Amino acid sequence: MADQVESMSDAELRTKLAEHGFPVMPITASTRKLLVKKLKMVLDNKGRPLASDNKAENRRSLARYSSGEESDLDNVNKIKDKRGRRATTGGSMLPPSVSKTRRTPSKKSSPARRDSDKGSESEDEKSVIRHEEVETITKRQVTRTFVGNDQDDYETGSDSDVDVDKKTSTPFRSNSRSSDYISSTLPTNDTSTSPKSPLFSRPSLPSTNYTSPMSSSDHLNSIRSRLGLTSTLGDRPSIGNYTSRFSSSTYKPVTSTYQPSTSTVDEVESPYLSNFTRRLSSLKAEPPKQSPFLDRDTTNGSTMIPRRSYITGMARSDIVDYKMVNEKKFLKNNLVSLALVGLVALFFFCLFFMYMVKKNDITSVVDDQNSVIPICHLNIPGNRPGINCVPKEQVSYAKDLLKVIHPELTTRIASYKCGQPGAMPYLTEREILDIARSKADSTDVSQCRTDLNNLQVLLINNPRWGLNVVQLKNLYTKDADFSPISNTDLIVQQRTKGSVAITLTDPSTPLTCLLVNTIYSAGSTIIIVAFITLLAVAAQAFYKFYLNYRKRKNDEIYSLVGQIIDVISQETVDSGEPYISVDHVRDTLISPENREKLASVWDAAVKFIQRNESRVRMEVQSVDGEDSRVWRWISSNSPKRSAAWQGQAFETQEGSVNNLTVSPTPCLKIRHMFDKNDANPNLRTIIQDVILEKCGDRCNILHIEIERSSCCVYVKCANPSDAGVVYRSLHGWWYEGRLITVKYLRLERYMQRFPNSPSIGPYLKMSRPQRSWDE
Amino acid sequence: MSSTSQKHRNFVAEPMGEKPVTELAGVGEVLGKRLETGGFDKAYVVLGQFLVLKKDKELFQEWMKDACSANSKQSADCYQCLKDWCDEFL
Numbered sequence: 001m002a003d004q005v006e007s008m009s010d011a012e013l014r015t016k017l018a019e020h021g022f023p024v025m026p027i028t029a030s031t032r033k034l035l036v037k038k039l040k041m042v043l044d045n046k047g048r049p050l051a052s053d054n055k056a057e058n059r060r061s062l063a064r065y066s067s068g069e070e071s072d073l074d075n076v077n078k079i080k081d082k083r084g085r086r087a088t089t090g091g092s093m094l095p096p097s098v099s100k101t102r103r104t105p106s107k108k109s110s111p112a113r114r115d116s117d118k119g120s121e122s123e124d125e126k127s128v129i130r131h132e133e134v135e136t137i138t139k140r141q142v143t144r145t146f147v148g149n150d151q152d153d154y155e156t157g158s159d160s161d162v163d164v165d166k167k168t169s170t171p172f173r174s175n176s177r178s179s180d181y182i183s184s185t186l187p188t189n190d191t192s193t194s195p196k197s198p199l200f201s202r203p204s205l206p207s208t209n210y211t212s213p214m215s216s217s218d219h220l221n222s223i224r225s226r227l228g229l230t231s232t233l234g235d236r237p238s239i240g241n242y243t244s245r246f247s248s249s250t251y252k253p254v255t256s257t258y259q260p261s262t263s264t265v266d267e268v269e270s271p272y273l274s275n276f277t278r279r280l281s282s283l284k285a286e287p288p289k290q291s292p293f294l295d296r297d298t299t300n301g302s303t304m305i306p307r308r309s310y311i312t313g314m315a316r317s318d319i320v321d322y323k324m325v326n327e328k329k330f331l332k333n334n335l336v337s338l339a340l341v342g343l344v345a346l347f348f349f350c351l352f353f354m355y356m357v358k359k360n361d362i363t364s365v366v367d368d369q370n371s372v373i374p375i376c377h378l379n380i381p382g383n384r385p386g387i388n389c390v391p392k393e394q395v396s397y398a399k400d401l402l403k404v405i406h407p408e409l410t411t412r413i414a415s416y417k418c419g420q421p422g423a424m425p426y427l428t429e430r431e432i433l434d435i436a437r438s439k440a441d442s443t444d445v446s447q448c449r450t451d452l453n454n455l456q457v458l459l460i461n462n463p464r465w466g467l468n469v470v471q472l473k474n475l476y477t478k479d480a481d482f483s484p485i486s487n488t489d490l491i492v493q494q495r496t497k498g499s500v501a502i503t504l505t506d507p508s509t510p511l512t513c514l515l516v517n518t519i520y521s522a523g524s525t526i527i528i529v530a531f532i533t534l535l536a537v538a539a540q541a542f543y544k545f546y547l548n549y550r551k552r553k554n555d556e557i558y559s560l561v562g563q564i565i566d567v568i569s570q571e572t573v574d575s576g577e578p579y580i581s582v583d584h585v586r587d588t589l590i591s592p593e594n595r596e597k598l599a600s601v602w603d604a605a606v607k608f609i610q611r612n613e614s615r616v617r618m619e620v621q622s623v624d625g626e627d628s629r630v631w632r633w634i635s636s637n638s639p640k641r642s643a644a645w646q647g648q649a650f651e652t653q654e655g656s657v658n659n660l661t662v663s664p665t666p667c668l669k670i671r672h673m674f675d676k677n678d679a680n681p682n683l684r685t686i687i688q689d690v691i692l693e694k695c696g697d698r699c700n701i702l703h704i705e706i707e708r709s710s711c712c713v714y715v716k717c718a719n720p721s722d723a724g725v726v727y728r729s730l731h732g733w734w735y736e737g738r739l740i741t742v743k744y745l746r747l748e749r750y751m752q753r754f755p756n757s758p759s760i761g762p763y764l765k766m767s768r769p770q771r772s773w774d775e
Numbered sequence: 776m777s778s779t780s781q782k783h784r785n786f787v788a789e790p791m792g793e794k795p796v797t798e799l800a801g802v803g804e805v806l807g808k809r810l811e812t813g814g815f816d817k818a819y820v821v822l823g824q825f826l827v828l829k830k831d832k833e834l835f836q837e838w839m840k841d842a843c844s845a846n847s848k849q850s851a852d853c854y855q856c857l858k859d860w861c862d863e864f865l
Contacts, residue, residue, distance in 0.1 A: 025829045034828075034838050 005040050013039065020046075356511070372461045388488040390454040397447075398454035402467070404439045405432050405502070409467075413504055418513035426470060426482065426503035429495070453495075459502065460488055466506065472499040553601065560598075560605040561613070563589050564631075568616055572633040579630040581623050582606065619647050645694055646734035658732060660744075663724030667750040670713040670730060672738045674706070685767050687713055692766045695729040701764045703757040716750055716757050779859075783852065786818075787859045794818045801845070801852025809843035825857045 008016065010027040017035060018024050020042045027035060376389040390398060405427060415423040427435075429452060436448040459467045470482040471494045482501065485491055494500045564585055571580045571588075590598050609616050609631070621630045632647075652658050673687055680686065688704045691713070699722035705714045717723040723744065731742040750757065779787075783800035791798070797807035799818050815821050828834045832854050839850035 023829050023831060025831075025834075026827055028827060030824055030842075031827055031834075031838070034834060034841060037841075038834070038837070 005036055005043065008036075371458075371465070373458060374461055387453070387492055388457060390457050394450065394454050395458070397451045398458055401432075401436055401448070401451045401455050402458075402465075405435055406467075408435055409502065409504060414510045414513065418510065418516070426472070426501035428472070428499075428501045432502065453491075456491055456500070456502070457488055460486065460491070463505065466504055468503050468505050470501050470503050472501055553604075556598075556601050557604045557608060560589065560601060561608050564605060564609060565613065565616065568631050568633050579619070579621055579632040582618070582629040582631060585631065645690075646737070648733050649739055650732040652728045652731050659728065660724070663720040663727065663744065665744045665747050665750075666717045666720045666723045667745040667747055668715040668717070668723050668726055669743045669745045670715060671741045671743075672711060673713050673735055673740055674708075674711060675738075676708070676711050678708075683708075688764060689766050690735070691715065691726070691730065692764060694733075695726050696764070696766060698729070699723075699725040700761070701726070702759070702761070703754065704764060705754055705757070714745070714750065714754065716754075718761070718763065779855070780852070783856050783859070786856050787863055790864055791818045791822065791860065796821055799853050800856035801849040801854075802843075803849075806843045806845055806849060813842050815842065821853070822857055822860070825854075825861075830858060830861065 005013075005016075010032070013032070013035060014024060014027055017039055020039065022035075022038065022042075025031065025035075373395055374389040375395070376391045409427050412423060412427060413425045416425040432452055433445060433448050436451070437445065456469045459465060459469050468484045469491060470484050471490065472482045482503070485494065485500070491500060567585050567588055568580055571585075572578055586595070586602055590602065595602075606618075610618050615634050617632045617634055618629055619632055620627055622628075623630065650656075650658055670691075673690075674683055684704070684706050687706055691704060692701065700718035701715060701722070702718055703714075703716040706712070707714065715723070715726060717726060727742050727744070730740055733740050780800055782798070786794070786798055786800055794817065795807065796802055796810050796815055796818050797804060799821060802810065802821075810816070810821065815824070824838060825835055828838060832851075835854050835857075836845075836847065836850040839845040839853060840847075845853070
């Protein structure tokens with residue numbers, strides 16, 4: 001077979017590969033070998049007997065090349081005849097299995113498991129399509145039949161199917177009461193699922209397992225298992241069992257123990273229950289109620305839970321059941337405490353009610369025998385009726401008057417307490433007389449007046465009655481300001497002024513007013529508290545937001561700084577210039593539409609770099625003839641920074657004031673290039689190199705000498721214009737932290753100082769190779 | 776692939792132009808020499824092969840193994856390098 005593959009034409013090879021799910025690709029001299037190898041490998045795998053690992057391998061490759069399936073199918077139609085031929089040959093050339101087992105099964109078994117779902121799906125589709133051409137018996141179809149077998153296995157026994165079943169049936173079990181009843185009205189719903197579940201769990205359901213004393217449920221289980229065995233018999237045999245089960249002692253006691261737990265549940269449930277029992281008694285042919293009512297059993301924590309899970313083969317739905325159990329148990333367990341709380345509340349309410357009623361009952365207080373009633377005796381000289389004593393026959397009248405005015409007084413005070421405008425917490429004498437006259441039509445004013453006087457005497461003598469005779473302080477204002485009168489003599493004085501009134505000693509505020517007042521005061525407090533809380537929360541939120549904002553801003557700045565440093569280091573390396581324009585960096589990093597928005601961030605980042613970044617120095621350079629701020633990259637590994645030129649202090653370009661238009665002499669005197677106490681023996685070489693590095697390639701220098709005593713460097717160039725170049729490139733520069741100044745020196749003076757200095761070449765060269773800037 | 780090599784980044788950063796085959800990530804001097812003897816002297820020739828194999832990782836790695844006996848790390852690097860380049864420039 002291998003020979004055949006190798007001798008195939010390119011076209012054949014291509015189609016063959018396509019057939020096996022490879023992407024169609026050009027077959028060239030370089031790819032042919034590879035593709036042939038691939039095809040051989042595939043054919044080898046196909047040819048092997050269909051052991052599980054082999055099949056898995058096929059599936060794996062199919063799944064992997066699933067993208068090529070469509071083109072594969074297209075090709076199938078075009079080359080049907082060819083296919084038939086090749087397929088039969090392939091079939092006849094089934095190689096022996098054992099010799100070709102090259103791959104280890106352990107490696108294949110894992111992808112097989114992983115891909116089984118996907119593979120079976122795609123093959124499902126394919127098998128439908130392939131159905132048209134049954135006459136071509138390719139090997140792949142053989143594998144497919146095996147796959148089909150596998151799927152059958154899955155259907156009958158795999159976990160996934162049980163899962164599916166669980167999913168469909170769990171709603172029935174975990175649903176609320178109402179849905180249970182709905183399901184009972186739709187029996188077909190449940191019958192479709194219920195016979196299925198015992199079918200799956202039948203092997204693990206020996207009926208002898210159940211040794212529970214509840215024989216009826218055992219009977220039910222056995223019936224169910226039988227139902228699973230003879231599923232075609234359907235529901236009929238089970239009906240009787242279910243109904244008997246429901247009518248037997250299991251169901252009803254359970255609900256009856258459950259019902260009294262809460263009255264509300266009872267109310268809600270009772271219509272359903274009655275409905276249900278009625279239906280039970282009338283229509284006995286409704287088996288599907290089993291699951292809800294089994295569920296009901298479990299909710300009461302009975303031993304039905306494990307059994308039911310055995311019956312249906314569902315472990316997962318129990319979780320839901322337990323949840324329900326817990327909820328109902330909570331109610332049940334806390335029933336006593338809840339009732340106690342309710343009783344206490346009721347007791348206090350009654351107490352309160354009684355108190356309220358008792359408080360208003362004036363007649364009982366007034367008619368109390370313990371009241372001090374100063375009866376007028378004619379034989380006692382100080383006795384004056386209506387002032388400090390009461391004639392005996394008029395006591396009852398006075399009490400009657402009190403009973404008449406008391407409700408009025410109570411309502412008065414109530415309205416006063418409720419804050420009604422114009423209401424006063426007392427009754428003046430005039431008002432009392434008006435009331436008395438209107439209540440008792442016939443009595444004349446003087447009679448009422450006498451009664452009132454007597455009543456006042458009684459009230460002063462009986463503070464226990466809860467009423468006070470008071471003296472109004474300011475009669476004509478609306479202020480309810482008064483002081484109690486405890487002496488009968490005072491009354492007489494005040495009577496003439498008409499400023500005597502009667503009020504309650506400890507006026508009780510009516511409940512509604514109390515409530516309203518409380519709500520008002522509490523409301524204002526709550527509003528204040530809420531306002532303060534709101535303020536605090538807002539402040540906190542604002543503070544948090546501010547912190548967050550600052551953090552974000554800082555993060556932005558730091559990231560920008562990082563980017564800037566990256567750009568600077570990268571650009572300075574790439575471009576060969578030691579610096580880069582600040583604006584250029586900005587334009588590199590920030591896109592045009594964000595530049596305005598990120599201006600503040602950018603400024604902060606620039607400031608940050610200026611302050612805290614030692615590797616970057618900001619300076620002003622002329623870039624393309626324009627002064628601009630630049631960043632100079634001072635990387636730590638750049639050695640020239642230690643002994644090098646550090647930038648220009650002032651301009652020496654053409655046209656600047658520091659620039660001489662003509663160079664008068666070829667000799668220069670450079671000051672401050674080194675320190676007086678610099679004892680480096682190679683100082684001359686170093687200085688020479690530095691100067692040559694700075695301007696050596698633009699001018700010819702004949703001689704450089706240093707004079708340690710005066711810290712001067714003497715330079716002799718080939719001609720004055722060279723000296724001008726040196727002058728411009730050195731004058732005003734910082735070198736190792738010192739500002740260098742350059743002056744022209746007359747040639748005679750130079751020669752006088754250094755008579756041996758050369759006057760013609762060779763020019764000085766650097767003692768070491770020149771460093772490049774980006775080093 | 777958590778991080779890529781400097782060589783990878785260098786290659787992916789710009790059009791390959793006339794770069795030699797050794798510029799490819801995963802292809803060192805030894806592999807480069809082998810590839811050159813096989814006629815793949817420039818990176819773009821390898822790219823051609825890569826494209827002919829339809830950017831298929833498995834096939835490309837197999838080819839690398841055949842053509843220059845590259846190990847899986849080298850071929851994976853080379854594959855990733857070419858793939859990233861194609862994503863960038865193709």
